[in-house]
Amino acid sequence: xxxxxxxxxxxxxxxxxxxxxxxxxxxxxxxxxxxxxxxxxxxxxxxxxxxxxxxxxxxxxxxxxxxxxxxxxxxxxxxxxxxxxxxxxxxxxxxxxxxxxxxxxxxxxxxxxxxxxxxxxxxxxxxxxxxxxxxxxxxxxxxxxxxxxxxxxxxxxxxxxxxxxxxxxxxxxxxxxxxxxxxxxxxxxxxxxxxxxxxxxxxxxxxxxxxxxxxxxxxxxxxxxxxxxxxxxxxxxxxxxxxxxxxxxxxxxxxxxxxxxxxxxxxxxxxxxxxxxxxxxxxxxxxxxxxxxxxxxxxxxxxxxxxxxxxxxxxxxxxxxxxxxxxxxxxxxxxxxxxxxxxxxxxxxxxxxxxxxxxxxxxxxxxxxxxxxxxxxxxxxxxxxxxxxxxxxxxxxxxxxxxxxxxxxxxxxxxxxxxxxxxxxxxxxxxxxxxxxxxxxxxxxxxxxxxxxxxxxxxxxxxxxxxxxxxxxxxxxxxxxxxxxxxxxxxxxxxxxxxxxxxxxxxxxxxxxxxxxxxxxxxxxxxxxxxxxxxxxxxxxxxxxxxxxxxxxxxxxxxxxxxxxxxxxxxxxxxxxxxxxxxxxxxxxxxxxxxxxxxxxxxxxxx
Amino acid sequence: xxxxxxxxxxxxxxxxxxxxxxxxxxxxxxxxxxxxxxxxxxxxxxxxxxxxxxxxxxxxxxxxxxxxxxxxxxxxxxxxxxxxxxxxxxxxxxxxxxxxxxxxxxxxxxxxxxxxxxxxxxxxxxxxxxxxxxxxxxxxxxxxxxxxxxxxxxxxxxxxxxxxxxxxxxxxxxxxxxxxxxxxxxxxxxxxxxxxxxxxxxxxxxxxxxxxxxxxxxxxxxxxxxxxxxxxxxxxxxxxxxxxxx
Ligand SMILES: Cc1cc2nc3c(=O)[nH]c(=O)nc-3n(C[C@H](O)[C@H](O)[C@H](O)COP(=O)(O)OP(=O)(O)OC[C@H]3O[C@@H](n4cnc5c(N)ncnc54)[C@H](O)[C@@H]3O)c2cc1C
Ligand code: SF4
Ligand code: SF4
Ligand code: FES
Numbered sequence: 068x069x070x071x072x073x074x075x076x077x078x079x080x081x082x083x084x085x086x087x088x089x090x091x092x093x094x095x096x097x098x099x100x101x102x103x104x105x106x107x108x109x110x111x112x113x114x115x116x117x118x119x120x121x122x123x124x125x126x127x128x129x130x131x132x133x134x135x136x137x138x139x140x141x142x143x144x145x146x147x148x149x150x151x152x153x154x155x156x157x158x159x160x161x162x163x164x165x166x167x168x169x170x171x172x173x174x175x176x177x178x179x180x181x182x183x184x185x186x187x188x189x190x191x192x193x194x195x196x197x198x199x200x201x202x203x204x205x206x207x208x209x210x211x212x213x214x215x216x217x218x219x220x221x222x223x224x225x226x227x228x229x230x231x232x233x234x235x236x237x238x239x240x241x242x243x244x245x246x247x248x249x250x251x252x253x254x255x256x257x258x259x260x261x262x263x264x265x266x267x268x269x270x271x272x273x274x275x276x277x278x279x280x281x282x283x284x285x286x287x288x289x290x291x292x293x294x295x296x297x298x299x300x301x302x303x304x305x306x307x308x309x310x311x312x313x314x315x316x317x318x319x320x321x322x323x324x325x326x327x328x329x330x331x332x333x334x335x336x337x338x339x340x341x342x343x344x345x346x347x348x349x350x351x352x353x354x355x356x357x358x359x360x361x362x363x364x365x366x367x368x369x370x371x372x373x374x375x376x377x378x379x380x381x382x383x384x385x386x387x388x389x390x391x392x393x394x395x396x397x398x399x400x401x402x403x404x405x406x407x408x409x410x411x412x413x414x415x416x417x418x419x420x421x422x423x424x425x426x427x428x429x430x431x432x433x434x435x436x437x438x439x440x441x442x443x444x445x446x447x448x449x450x451x452x453x454x455x456x457x458x459x460x461x462x463x464x465x466x467x468x469x470x471x472x473x474x475x476x477x478x479x480x481x482x483x484x485x486x487x488x489x490x491x492x493x494x495x496x497x498x499x500x501x502x503x504x505x506x507x508x509x510x511x512x513x514x515x516x517x518x519x520x521x522x523x524x525x526x527x528x529x530x531x532x533x534x535x536x537x538x539x540x541x542x543x544x545x546x547x548x549x550x551x552x553x554x555x556x557x558x559x560x561x562x563x564x565x566x567x568x569x570x571x572x573x574x575x576x577x578x579x580x581x582x583x584x585x586x587x588x589x590x591x592x593x594x595x596x597x598x599x600x601x602x603x604x605x606x607x608x609x610x611x612x613x614x615x616x617x618x619x620x621x622x623x624x625x626x627x628x629x630x631x632x633x634x635x636x637x638x639x640x641x642x643x644x645x646x647x648x649x650x651x652x653x654x655x656x657x658x659x660x661x662x663x664x665x666x667x668x669x670x671x672x673x674x
Numbered sequence: 675x676x677x678x679x680x681x682x683x684x685x686x687x688x689x690x691x692x693x694x695x696x697x698x699x700x701x702x703x704x705x706x707x708x709x710x711x712x713x714x715x716x717x718x719x720x721x722x723x724x725x726x727x728x729x730x731x732x733x734x735x736x737x738x739x740x741x742x743x744x745x746x747x748x749x750x751x752x753x754x755x756x757x758x759x760x761x762x763x764x765x766x767x768x769x770x771x772x773x774x775x776x777x778x779x780x781x782x783x784x785x786x787x788x789x790x791x792x793x794x795x796x797x798x799x800x801x802x803x804x805x806x807x808x809x810x811x812x813x814x815x816x817x818x819x820x821x822x823x824x825x826x827x828x829x830x831x832x833x834x835x836x837x838x839x840x841x842x843x844x845x846x847x848x849x850x851x852x853x854x855x856x857x858x859x860x861x862x863x864x865x866x867x868x869x870x871x872x873x874x875x876x877x878x879x880x881x882x883x884x885x886x887x888x889x890x891x892x893x894x895x896x897x898x899x900x901x902x903x904x905x906x907x908x909x910x911x912x913x914x915x916x917x918x919x920x
Binding site for chain 1: 686700701702703704707713714718719720721722723724725726727728729730731732733747749770771772774777778781784785789790792795799800801802803804805806808809812813816817819820852855856857858
């Protein structure tokens with residue numbers, strides 16, 4: 068088969084232009100190698116733009132007791148100790164420099180009284196730690212990275228999608244992609260590839276994620292021979308919008324609770340006081356007064372229970388709803404308006420601190436959050452698991468293949484703390500770019516094999532070729548069925564029987580997907596693109612379901628009704644997946660990596 | 675509710691036409707939901723650009739009943755649905771397909787503009803000190819989500835096609851964000867006057883009216899920049915000094 072394609076050649080190819088991809092590209096370009104960046108959307112539109120609350124870094128600008136040790140131990144506690152300790156260490160140590168660097172590139176953060184970067188409280192962080200600007204930190208970050216990157220002489224391929232990685236023997240040799248506009252194929256030859264493709268939210272029905280989050284990077288890496296890890300840990304954010312239906316799932320930032328917002332059930336009760344886990348008893352206020360003093364910055368006050376970790380808050384909300392104390396549209400109430408009784412000029416204060424939340428509710432739900440409580444409920448938000456990488460270099464098992472940001476695993480363990488993603492992108496994006504550039508220099512050219520290109524093209528064109536076949540269905544229906552399956556069977560509360568059923572259903576959906584047809588031609592054809600994304604989503608959904616089935620305990624974001632407690636044995640294990648020689652998914656449990664003595668001591672001290 | 679009729683422009687660079695679709699509209703729906711529903715039900719290959727569906731990424735710009743707007747922030751309940759809803763791509767940019775336009779010119783323009791240049795750090799650790807008031811002052815400009823609706827509506831681009839000589843309201847906002855940045859030391863006035871064509875703007879304020887982020891583009895960004903340019907280049911004393919100084 069003669070296929071038409073354009074070839075581009077780079078030392079380092081970065082797949083994804085969110086925070087992780089851009090930061091990797093900047094680092095690689097600074098190292099003096101040729102860099103290409105490819106992304107599914109226009110520049111500046113990646114998910115990172117939506118991040119609201121802030122970026123976590125122990126700069127100690129607001130509370131001088133903060134330092135990397137506290138941040139490290141908070142991250143490990145939040146992740147229920149399944150985190151890779153070396154990654155958590157690097158992250159805690161390097162995040163402050165990465166944030167200051169953003170300022171040097173033009174980012175403007177909110178300030179402290181003495182003119183330094185202001186930091187705010189967030190769930191699971193012992194001290195105020197999130198550098199932020201209002202509630203649009205992600206926009207500030209992506210714009211600054213984007214504007215900095217475009218002056219470094221790299222090439223951007225916008226609105227282009229990678230559908231396969233190419234290999235030369237063991238090592239990665241580049242990627243095969245199509246452009247959205249015309250559907251033309253391209254081969255991006257590269258000595259090293261950095262995957263920074265983000266998350267998997269589109270596998271679920273209710274999600275804060277956009278169409279881009281179809282688990283591409285995880286699936287590409289898996290097919291290319293990399294391992295996946297911790298896939299059972301999907302974060303359900305406690306506060307997504309629930310009404311009107313068309314905005315269901317859209318995120319309501321945790322910043323609302325950081326600024327004093329409280330959760331209430333239909334009886335007006337602050338139900339979060341009723342269930343505070345032992346691990347956090349010492350750090351959590353047991354009365355409303357103390358919680359409010361914490362919000363005001365009283366350093367002797369403990370944080371309100373609304374700021375417990377996301378997995379816990381989400382489950383408490385589910386319980387209220389299940390037991391009939393929910394709000395009219397199946398959520399609970401989140402009230403920030405009440406702080407007007409405590410803060411003079413309260414309405415203005417809310418608008419200044421949470422401008423985009425104010426805007427979002429006003430325009431999408433017709434609700435003024437300075438006057439009325441919001442209705443919220445859990446939404447699929449973040450993937451803790453992902454591509455298994457080396458802690459220092461971010462290289463996967465496949466030589467030359469790197470991964471950073473949400474698509475990589477290791478830093479967050481069983482649950483991610485808010486704000487730890489943006490810092491993750493910066494710290495490990497930089498590292499991935501740095502080591503990819505070194506790899507490219509040291510290892511030189513890889514060869515692209517024509518047979519792989521042909522195979523990739525054949526696969527990519529198959530859905531279009533099926534449009535003539537009778538009785539084939541469109542991709543959107545299959546995608547919807549998958550979302551329904553994952554939402555109802557592998558969601559916040561899980562059981563053996565339901566998940567086994569999910570694995571079966573995914574198998575059936577795979578058969579349907581193999582017959583899906585895309586109508587029309589190759590130009591900007593959403594049906595075709597969705598058909599191609601489907602395979603990735605199915606692979607990763609299967610990975611989630613299988614990993615969740617195997618972990619017979621409840622820990623962090625993974626909650627099983629049939630095993631509601633933590634099991635210390637499982638607490639020593641990561642779940643690893645790889646593709647077997649026969650193409651089937653192989654799962655094994657592996658001991659956690661050993662923790663350096665120094666780090667173990669830090670954890671002990673901070674208990 | 676009975677189904678609502680939509681007239682959606684279908685076509686590409688070579689031309690196209692409005693096609694009629696009908697779909698059910700339910701409570702709280704925005705125009706983008708309706709477009710997606712039509713895409714799933716009866717037009718799988720309908721091209722539309724979107725990402726966040728929450729007014730945060732600036733991808734879904736289009737013209738709805740002739741007005742430049744974000745599709746994800748336009749509620750169906752705010753439109754008269756007893757008549758067909760007309761949706762077409764932005765008119766100031768070349769068409770790619772259906773509702774998607776080629777906005778790459780904007781990315782080219784930005785690359786040409788002088789980048790951020792900070793003053794020396796204030797503290798030995800390489801960091802700076804400035805007040806919250808300084809942050810607040812540029813906040814408005816930094817909210818821009820690059821939807822390019824202001825570019826779409828500005829007559830200098832839309833009708834007079836001055837793309838070579840005029841950077842458009844989006845990039846005046848961008849210039850203002852840098853010029854008023856508490857740390858920036860670059861001088862952009864010469865560029866604003868010559869290469870960037872700020873003089874073409876005759877303050878019609880159409881851009882301000884369409885900005886989904888409610889940035890007061892004309893009053894807060896363009897007019898102060900114009901004043902700075904005037905102060906520099908048309909101040910008689912300075913002009914005299916410049917002539918004398920050669
Ligand atoms: C609403 C919301 C609010 C959040 N708030 C916060 C917060 O306050 N603090 C925090 O720390 N975290 C927050 N998060 C999480 C955080 O924003 C994300 O985890 C993070 O931005 C992911 O960044 P990334 O660089 O890994 O990927 P992204 O920014 O998602 O970028 C992925 C990139 O990969 C590209 N891509 C994907 N697949 C392909 C392919 N096949 N071919 C080519 N390109 C591809 C995409 O086009 C995109 O450019 C929030 C998330 C959401 C959704
Ligand atoms: S005010 Fe100036 S920039 Fe804005 S639309 Fe009118 S002419 Fe264009
Ligand atoms: S200034 Fe407003 S209208 Fe113009 S691109 Fe930015 S957000 Fe859009
Ligand atoms: S989809 Fe992001 S602004 Fe409309």
